[in-house]
Amino acid sequence: MVASKYTLYGRAGSGSDIVRMLLEEIRAPYDFVAVGKDPAELDDYRRLNPTGKVPALALPQGSTMFESAAICMHLAVAHPNARLAPVPGSVEYARFLQWMVYLSANLYECALRIYYAERYSRAGERAAEGIKQQATQDFSTILSVVIPALSPYVLGREISAADYYLYVVAGWNPDGRDPLHAKWPALAQHTQLLAARPSVRKVEADQAA
Ligand SMILES: N[C@@H](CCC(=O)N[C@@H](CS)C(=O)NCC(=O)O)C(=O)O
DSSP, X not given: OOOSSEEEEEXXXXXXXXXXXXXXXXXXXXXXXXXXXXXXXXHXXXXXOTTOOSOEEEOTTSOEEEOHHHHHHHHHHHOGGGOXXXXXXXXXXXHXXXXXXXXXXXXXXXXXXXXXXXXXSXXXXXXXXXXXXXXXXXXXXXXHHHGGGOSSBTTBSSOOHHHHHHHHHHTTOTTOSHHHHHHOHHHHHHHHHHHTSHHHHHHHHHHHO
């Protein structure tokens, strides 16, 4: 059956926050389905998203996609009026793809090493602390690559989906945003700009409720 709106599968405080913010920016109608961690629920969810991770997005056309960056890039191109990406094929769009993939493949991946450190060694919990410490250091190093681009947004004067991605994932720094802002005023300004957007405020207010 073809649905008339999007359905976002996610969890508050996860990568689905980025997608929610974009859906709010687009003003697209959507339902939000909170995916629990109970094994039976996850087995059901794997029929939609074989990785069992969030987010996943069921499209109005009737298929479901996963991988946060792919979802964001798709939404940006499918809703050009929301101006969440430059024109596909342009040099600016190439830069947009670069940062979306960089942030997803590196910064998001690094956050997973921080928060699921025990999964990254056969020694499990015994190795977790060292893995977490290394990943926490890597998080800053990875962020440092995107900081010089901020002017004030990732692509310069125009906001794009990459900014929502950066805003949410940078917020997962285990020591919070403050030490990052003290080191990088451009990131502090970026956070301030993003946090003031109605789409971001709505998602964050819903979560706090
Ligand atoms: N590469 C995936 C990563 C998705 C991911 O790992 N999501 C986390 C939440 S931020 C998750 O589902 N964690 C649950 C788990 O791994 O058990 C993406 O970008 O969508």
